[in-house]
Amino acid sequence: MNQAFIYxxxxxxxxxxxxxxxxxxxxxxxxxxxLLKALQRRNELDTxxxxxxVLGCVTPLGEQGADIARTAVLDxxxxxxxxxxxxxxxxxxxxxxxxxxxAKVASGFEDLVVGGGVESMSRWxxxxxxxxxxxxxxxxxxxxxxxQGVGADLIATLAGFDRAAVxxxxxxxxxxxxxxxxxxxxxxxxxxxxxxxxxxxxxxxETIRPDTTPATLAKLEPSFAMMGGMGFxxxxxxxxxxxxxxxxxxxAGNSSGIVDGAALMLMGNAAGGTKAGLKPRxxxxxxxxxxxxxxxxxxxxxxxxxxxxxxxxxxxxDIDLWEINEAFAVVPxxxxxxxxxxxxxxxxxxxxxxxxxxxxxTGSIILGTLLDELERRDLSTGCAxxxxxxxxxxxxxxxxx
Numbered sequence: 001m002n003q004a005f006i007y008x009x010x011x012x013x014x015x016x017x018x019x020x021x022x023x024x025x026x027x028x029x030x031x032x033x034x035l036l037k038a039l040q041r042r043n044e045l046d047t048x049x050x051x052x053x054v055l056g057c058v059t060p061l062g063e064q065g066a067d068i069a070r071t072a073v074l075d076x077x078x079x080x081x082x083x084x085x086x087x088x089x090x091x092x093x094x095x096x097x098x099x100x101x102x103a104k105v106a107s108g109f110e111d112l113v114v115g116g117g118v119e120s121m122s123r124w125x126x127x128x129x130x131x132x133x134x135x136x137x138x139x140x141x142x143x144x145x146x147x148q149g150v151g152a153d154l155i156a157t158l159a160g161f162d163r164a165a166v167x168x169x170x171x172x173x174x175x176x177x178x179x180x181x182x183x184x185x186x187x188x189x190x191x192x193x194x195x196x197x198x199x200x201x202x203x204x205x206e207t208i209r210p211d212t213t214p215a216t217l218a219k220l221e222p223s224f225a226m227m228g229g230m231g232f233x234x235x236x237x238x239x240x241x242x243x244x245x246x247x248x249x250x251x252a253g254n255s256s257g258i259v260d261g262a263a264l265m266l267m268g269n270a271a272g273g274t275k276a277g278l279k280p281r282x283x284x285x286x287x288x289x290x291x292x293x294x295x296x297x298x299x300x301x302x303x304x305x306x307x308x309x310x311x312x313x314x315x316x317x318d319i320d321l322w323e324i325n326e327a328f329a330v331v332p333x334x335x336x337x338x339x340x341x342x343x344x345x346x347x348x349x350x351x352x353x354x355x356x357x358x359x360x361x362t363g364s365i366i367l368g369t370l371l372d373e374l375e376r377r378d379l380s381t382g383c384a385x386x387x388x389x390x391x392x393x394x395x396x397x398x399x400x401x
């Protein structure tokens with residue numbers, strides 16, 4: 001088995017996922033085109049050496065439908081020989097693409113592969129692709145489906161995280177993200193997006209609010225209480241019989257933002273990197289996916305991390321920095337508690353509560369953010385993990401070279 005190295009990664013800024021967002025006028029292919037061209041340019045990459053582009057996209061409709069990976073490769077004028085595939089593992093799609101790329105190069109059957117993801121949430125609304133999970137009443141009833149926000153509130157209820165705790169964590173996300181942006185910590189990886197005329201569309205993450213405090217968040221009404229009252233609370237409580245009622249603590253301010261964005265990561269084995277003249281930045285130590293309980297849906301990170309740690313022969317204390325996707329504030333709080341983590345090592349530059357969660361791209365984004373911060377602090381190991389729709393979890397452990 002070959003080692004799978006990370007040679008480089010890039011991402012767009014994340015733009016507000018509404019019609020007045022900075023990236024709304026950019027098609028998903030345009031976002032990818034810019035990143036592919038930048039990846040080629042700054043690595044002086046002969047793209048004919050790249051075997052494949054593996055891309056995550058959770059809502060593959062319209063302009064981001066079909067096999068957008070192959071479309072983007074051709075639009076960016078990469079070598080015609082570079083293939084492309086698009087896949088979805090819901091919220092984990094960006095990290096799953098990196099893991100698939102790593103598996104391809106580690107197998108030795110391919111030498112250089114790009115993994116990443118894209119999601120234009122202002123143009124193609126989350127959930128608009130349907131699926132039996134949402135639309136088939138039989139499946140809905142059999143699996144005990146409830147919206148993720150209700151699941152997040154149920155986790156908070158079971159674990160005893162009250163409104164003050166989740167709001168404090170959300171305020172922390174904005175504070176740390178604002179400080180990191182101001183200090184230029186994201187500058188190495190974020191590629192500004194320009195329109196076809198060369199005019200700047202967006203240069204920095206758009207949804208960070210430096211003035212966010214627990215007091216300002218306390219004014220927001222819970223977002224999922226009404227859904228719960230429509231019958232979803234009752235569905236959840238039929239499975240979690242020890243809970244009398246669900247305490248609805250999550251709202252727009254302590255949940256991940258809806259945004260547009262894309263990310264790419266250049267992966268390869270030693271032979272591919274040497275041939276292309278690339279210098280490795282990190283190696284994949286382990287990766288794991290798990291299924292978890294589908295009603296509560298969001299508890300997958302803990303078992304996924306434990307599985308990856310076991311495969312790497314490590315324990316949680318061996319990891320220097322963690323990126324736990326902030327789908328909802330309770331997810332990193334519960335995962336950190338489960339694994340015995342000090343929050344000073346978790347999401348040290350903020351997360352999706354502040355900067356948003358472009359579904360197909362987020363996993364690749366947070367793994368890249370993790371690598372950049374390990375290098376900045378001269379630390380060695382990191383773990384990125386996400387909860388996943390449908391009741392799953394994913395984790396990837398990297399070590400600097």
